[in-house]
Amino acid sequence: MPESSPWDDIAVPGADFNVRQVAVGTAVPCFWGRDAGGACLFIVELQGDHAAQYRKSAVTVNGIDVDLRAGDQGQQHLVLALERQVDRDLFEGLCRTLASSLEHATDSASSLAVSLAHIRRWKTFLSGRSQHLSIEEVRGLFAEIVFLTELIDRQMSSGAAVGAWLGPERSHQDFMFGNTAVEVKSLSGAERSSIRISSEDQLESLNDALFLRVYRLSSLADAAGARSLNEIVAAVQARLGEADAVEAFDRKLVAHGYAPLPDYDEPRFVVSDVCSYRVGDGFPRLMRSQLPTGIANVAYDIRLETIAPCECDEAAIFGED
Known part of the structure; x- marks a missing residue:
């Protein structure tokens, strides 16, 4: 408080x-x-x-x-x-x-x-009795909402875009639409270039295509376009329009542990870089289906330079290629 x-x-x-x-x-x-x-x-x-x-x-x-x-x-x-x-x-x-x-x-x-x-x-x-989010959780939620806005920008309906957001429901990946699954990660502007994979399921999917999308967020309060978590949430609520979509969005925010508290008026972020990666053969990952018997609850880091060969154009994620 x-x-x-x-x-x-x-x-x-x-x-x-x-x-x-x-x-x-x-x-x-x-x-x-x-x-x-x-x-x-x-x-x-x-x-x-x-x-x-x-x-x-x-x-x-x-x-x-x-x-x-x-x-x-x-x-x-x-x-x-x-x-x-x-x-x-x-x-x-x-x-x-x-x-x-x-x-x-x-x-x-x-x-x-x-x-x-x-x-x-x-x-x-x-x-929802929402708890206070850590700065890492704030960045993670901010990045997921950025991706949600990108779905809406590409003419996906409000209801479909919110329905595709499965991260708050503890799905293995943050977004699923069509035969595509997308895991969203965030990095701070000063952070080293590695991401944390929190389970053996996060980079394994039954969907035809699995992508990793990484947003680098810089805390620049006075920069053009900088927004706080509260501001980006309010902007999405205004864009959704449909009452059912707004209600579903709010429920997912609560499941994420969010409420519009004054605490989340800061920091204000800008997206300073975005990278997309196709997760498939040759991508370094640990998967439940390939772990030795008895190994569970795996978490590990991936250095971004090692997956540079897997980088792809964002059009591949949105079915535009």
Whole structure:
């Protein structure tokens, strides 16, 4: 969890709430708050009566109480209250991204609709109890999402592209489509040129074609096109369009251990190099079908210079050659 949070400097009141306004340009005022029980709150102030709209679209989320409460002078408050302090980092992520989403709303009714839709989306992340990813896991997930965007760029439908992403489901390879399997790896800009193969199954496939795609990611925050993990996730969600594809994408992110936490606003990466390799005869690899009896749980490194003869054009992966 971050060292400080927006609730740290809000005193617990004797009754009702203490609040501090969120510093974003939204159509309706938003507030960080604490109630008399010490719970962390996020409050959206609405003008008018929105009870019917709320009842029609209300969403329940484990660990967060969502309520529409009467306010003063014809106002209503959408109140999000955190029930478990252990979830504070996830709750902060939800609230910050909600505040950003509300910048695009135009009035109280649209603000309530945006809020409830946002909470519904976050329900997937909150139910997944996502853990903090290591920097290596962040890079690995970033690289897999880059490849996913490349599938979409080549006119694969949103649903098919997300369906092809099998890495979060513990498949032997990260992507499978048609008779092609692709294992995606990432390297940091400063890393030596070798990749880690984590099992004896990773470079063995029943598909007709198996490829290794390696992305070198450089952490260059100010470079043109640099994106954080949160930014590339949000960009893909916006591109997918289809509700079913977005929902499937979010479920796979949760399976990967991801939630849109502020922690993943940094580092910001650029893809500084990409190499593709055809995995077949002559490619150095250990395979389950060829291991001596009794050997299991194999992990090993491959030096990229040794597989240079297997390098291929990316068109081969996407069936364009």
